[in-house]
Amino acid sequence: MRLSSLTDGIFKNNAIFKQMLGMCPTLAVTTSASNGVAMGLATTAVLMGSNFAVSLFSGFIPKNARIPCYIVIIACFVTVVDLYMNAYFHALHKALGxxxxxxxxxxxxxxxxEAFASRSPVADSVLDGLGTGIGFTIALTALAVCRELVGAGTVFGYAVAPSFYVPVILAVLPPGAFVFLGFMMAFTRFMSSKIKGGGH
Amino acid sequence: MSGLMLLFVGAALVNNVVLSRFLGICPFMGVSKSSETALGMSAAVAFVMMISSVVTWIIEYAVLRPWELGYLQTVVFVLVIAALVQLVEMVMEKTTPELHASLGIFLPLITTNCAILGVALINVQSDYSFIEMIVFSLGTAAGFGLALVLFSGLRERISFSSVPEIFRDAPIAFITAGILALAFMGFSGLVR
Amino acid sequence: MNKQLKIILAVTAVSAICGLILGAAYNQTREAIAEAERADFLAGLSEVLPPYDNDPDKDAREIKGTTVYEAKIKGKPSGYAAVFSSGKGYGGHIYVLVGMDAEGKVSGVAVLKHKETPGLGDKISGKDFLGVFKGLSEPGLIAVKKDGGIIDQFSGATMSPRAVADAVSRALEFMRDNFISEEKR
Structure with a gap:
């Protein structure tokens, strides 16, 4: 078991900023910070579960049947998360739809x-799921906080902007999602180039 | 008839699948670097979307609802779509090799295109009738093609201009998509 | 063993296991989901109805295809509520839950579902706007000022308030016609 299984997914291979994966939910649900966190945590739960199951069963699944089997396993965990969220976090479930x-x-x-769990031990796979999920959650939350702050003047529903601030509604509308994500990607690139430059 | 017309326009322009519902962003960003591949992808998506919508709609009303198996919806739909994509690829390879040569490379990508599963889910969650489902899927496919082709044209132009280092590729693409989404917002209010 | 058979076997086995897990999860959550959905709806009902001591969602009846929820205090009707929709909004149908007291006045309005523009049209679900309807009893006057009614539209958005007013007006007329006797009107 290696710690890097956990941390790689958070920073080095951040799914959204570095690998550009999982864009649809990123853009769609980040209209408020609480939605962003909820979506991130739901995805983390699915990632841990599916990584665990895939790593456990990968020995028994013939090579050609890999993808359909993985899809069924993932769909199963998603439905479980869906059912429990609907039962115990009904309002959030309605918002994420x-x-x-x-x-x-x-x-x-x-x-x-496919890339990690199918060829790694169970413990590493679960850690990798957790790390990737945390990285995804951080990115979603960061984007959602920015959009909610600009678009509604609130963060997690609490008013933080001064009263004279007129919210820029466009930030929580569809175009705002694209533009904010574009600028955030450029910003992370700028920061990582700074950090790398400083290391030399 | 006018109701169906509005449904089509609504799905294609007002609630555009990519620019307002945020479904199918991966192919939207992935294959929009040239107009030619964009056209091919749009055709492949339209084809699979129509078939999968019809099949999943029939399964929902013939199997899942009568047997109260609604909780299996996600699993069944995603399996059906994955199997359909395989099937379409095999049939295409045997019967129309030319079509397969031009669309074949896009087909595996479609399994994880959330627009396909998304439309299948919207169809049954909105309780659309069979005809409404057909019209909605057609409209969505048209909207996806329109957005993708327009966007690829924009990106072809951008590739000739000098973009600041940190904005190159993905960031400028997203910002451009934002402006395109802004343009599409002009359509809202078109359908009442 | 045949290669294809192996694939089919593997997928079937995995699907069967998943099916079992899902069946168990579904049975475990079914009641909680039904309860959460009911609590959601009851919260809406208690917002729009006058005080009651029964379960209005159980004392519901169907009148001309519309379900009407009846609120009672000690067995005596204290109010009625029904869901009406209007297609006059900006982004499709708006669903509104309208409550009426025993005198035939609006006792409360809640917006259940809408797709209006965030920040503009979605002000219709705010308390400031919905409070205006309380106590109104004349279906004909429930319309935005632009249409000759008494409801304030807000700057930049006329269509969303118009749709809500339309739904409230029709709901009130329907419930008055069916529950309030002639002399009281």
């Missing part, structure tokens, strides 16, 4: 199952 079942086709989940 269609994008809970769509975790199935989030390329991050299938990508980690």
């Amino acid at each position: 269609l994008f809970i079942p769509l975790i199935v086709v989030n390329c991050i989940v299938l990508g980690r199952a």
Whole structure:
């Protein structure tokens, strides 16, 4: 078991900023910070579960049947998360709507199952799921906080902007999602080039 | 008839699948670097979307609802779509090799295109009738093609201009998509 | 063993296991989901109805294809509520839950589902706007000022308030016609 299984997914291979995976939910649910966190945590739960199951069963699954089997396993965990969220976090479930079942086709989940869990020990796979999920959650939350702050003047529903601030509604509308993500990607590139430059 | 017309326009322009519902972003970003591949991808998506919508709709009403198996929806739909894509690829290879040569490379990518599963889910969650489902899927496919082709044209132009280092490729593509989405917002209010 | 058979076997086995897990999860969550959905709806009902001591969602009846929820205090009707929709909005149908007291006045309005523009049209689900309807009893006057009614539209958005007013007006008229006797009107 290596610690790097956990940390790689958070920083080095951050799914959104570095690998450009899982874009649909990233853009769609980041209209408020609480939605962003909820979506991130739901995806993390699915990632850990599917990585665990895929790593456990990979020995028994013939090579050619890999993808359909993985898809069924992932869909199974997604439905479990969907059912329990609907039962115990009903309001959040309503807010995220269609994008809970769509975790199935989030390329991050299938990508980690195929690229990591299918050829790694169980413990490492679960850690990798946790790390990738945390990285995804951080990125979603960062984007959602920015959009909610600019678009509504609030963070997690609390008013933080001064009263004279007029919210730029466009930030929480569809175009705002694309533009904010574009600028955030440029910003992370700028920062990582700075850090690398300083190391030399 | 006008109701169906509105449904089509609504799905294609007002609630555009990519620019307002955020489904199918991966192919939207991945294959939009040239207009030619964009056209091919749009055709492949339209084809699979129509078939999968019809099949999943029939399964929902013939099997899942009568037997109260709604909780198996996600698993069944995603399996059906994966199997359909395989089937379409095999049939295409045997019967129309030319079509397969031009669309074949896009087909495996479609399994994880959330627009396909998304439309299948929206169809049954909105309780669309069979005809409404056909019209909605057609409209969505048209909207996907329109957005993808327009966007690839924009990206072809951008590739000739000097973009600052940190904005190159993905960031500028997203910002451009944002402006395109802004243009599409002009369509809202078209359908009441 | 045949290669294809192996694939089919593997997928079937995995699907069967998943099916079992899902069946168990579904049975475990079914009641909680039904309860959460009911609590959600009851919260909406208690917002729009006058005080009651029964379960209005159980004391519901169907009148001309519309379900009406009846609120009672000690067995005596204290109010009625029904869901009406209007297609006059900006982004498709708006679903509104309308409550009426025993005198035939609007006792409360809640917006259940809408797709209006965030920040503009979605002000219709705010308390400031919905409070205006309380106590109104004349279906004909429930319309935005532009249409000759008494409801304030807000700057930049006329269509969303118009749709809500339309739904409230029709709901009130329907419930008055069916529950309030002639002399009281």
